[in-house]
Amino acid sequence: MTKQDLVAYAAALPKAELHLHIEGSLEPEMLFKLAQRNKVDIPFKSVEEIRAAYEFSNLQDFLDIYYQGMSVLLSEEDFFDLTMAYLNRARADNVRHVEIFFDPQGHTERGVPFDTAISGILTALSMAKAQFGMTAKLIMCFLRHLPEEDAFATLKQAENWLDRIDGVGLDSSEVGHPPSKFARVFKAASERGLKLVAHAGEEGPPDYVHEALDLLEIDRLDHGNRSLEDDALVARLAAEEMTLTVCPLSNLKLCVVDDMREHPLKRMLDLNLRATVNSDDPSYFGGYMNDNFKAVIEALPLTREDVKTLARNSFLGSFLSEGEKRAQLAAIDLV
Ligand code: ADE
Ligand code: ZN
Numbered sequence: 001m002t003k004q005d006l007v008a009y010a011a012a013l014p015k016a017e018l019h020l021h022i023e024g025s026l027e028p029e030m031l032f033k034l035a036q037r038n039k040v041d042i043p044f045k046s047v048e049e050i051r052a053a054y055e056f057s058n059l060q061d062f063l064d065i066y067y068q069g070m071s072v073l074l075s076e077e078d079f080f081d082l083t084m085a086y087l088n089r090a091r092a093d094n095v096r097h098v099e100i101f102f103d104p105q106g107h108t109e110r111g112v113p114f115d116t117a118i119s120g121i122l123t124a125l126s127m128a129k130a131q132f133g134m135t136a137k138l139i140m141c142f143l144r145h146l147p148e149e150d151a152f153a154t155l156k157q158a159e160n161w162l163d164r165i166d167g168v169g170l171d172s173s174e175v176g177h178p179p180s181k182f183a184r185v186f187k188a189a190s191e192r193g194l195k196l197v198a199h200a201g202e203e204g205p206p207d208y209v210h211e212a213l214d215l216l217e218i219d220r221l222d223h224g225n226r227s228l229e230d231d232a233l234v235a236r237l238a239a240e241e242m243t244l245t246v247c248p249l250s251n252l253k254l255c256v257v258d259d260m261r262e263h264p265l266k267r268m269l270d271l272n273l274r275a276t277v278n279s280d281d282p283s284y285f286g287g288y289m290n291d292n293f294k295a296v297i298e299a300l301p302l303t304r305e306d307v308k309t310l311a312r313n314s315f316l317g318s319f320l321s322e323g324e325k326r327a328q329l330a331a332i333d334l335v
Helices: 003-012 028-038 047-052 059-072 076-092 104-108 114-132 148-157 159-164 179-191 206-214 225-229 231-239 248-253 265-270 289-299 304-316 322-333
Strands: 015-021 095-102 135-143 167-171 195-200 220-223 243-246 274-277
Touching (some): 003 304, 015 076, 015 243, 015 274, 015 304, 028 047, 028 059, 028 076, 076 114, 095 114, 095 322, 104 114, 104 135, 104 148, 114 135, 114 159, 135 148, 135 195, 179 195, 179 206, 206 231, 248 289, 265 274, 265 304, 274 289, 274 304, 289 304, 304 322
Parallel strands (some): 015 095, 135 167, 167 195, 243 274
């Protein structure tokens, strides 16, 4: 199979997206439109100027722009429009199921109520289910650069919504904010029946992945790239069938890898890790699901079987029921 055929095969496969920050799907055009609609001052005069600002040398560089971009999201309608645009874009890539992150603290600290943000997001998720059968889970992330107390306050604000929130996650500036800082609030979330995921090993050391496993007791690992520096950790992740939500274009844009040809995705698969492909913050990193597949297929010696495994892993690592997983896996075999 040529690389071109493999890219087409990947595009046609049913897939799940497991690592997507909804605020990171805010395209420059929508950012500009919402700034005008809501009369929010932004330091850019055009869509082109916004796009030109998307050059990052590390995670923090990106986060500074990402939090600034969020400032245009004020009303329930804004969150609905943002989410609907992403779901339509994901659908075009044959994404059949999404597990979406949102960052409530990025909004409440600007005076936007928790309920406004989550209502807009949930309305879009229900509409996508009704209109085109896309299923979704919602994961509320805690910002790790803030104190654990603030995460507890966020969990309290979520109390009335817990039947519509599937899990909690941990994101934002990794180095200096280890998972151990959030052990208590993750335990509280677990006691409320929520699934647990955490970003670890993106910029942080393998020890942070150990902490996420041992102290947070995560159900899924976001990124996890630096796990490969620790052989015992790799063996453990493989034995536990831990899903890694890998984000190739994000890794390139944030300089986690210097060149896509050095990306660890193929090595992860060869080490029997349950790796998946995801877009993280697609509007900032230059591509959605199929763009990520295209980038790794072009740069790495991935086989047809590898590509199929990546699509299978996305459903196996999801929080869908066993019956729903079986149906999606059967659909993969038909392509
Ligand atoms: N928030 C949004 N995208 C993120 C990433 N890739 N790492 C940490 N926090 C994030
Ligand atoms: Zn992320």
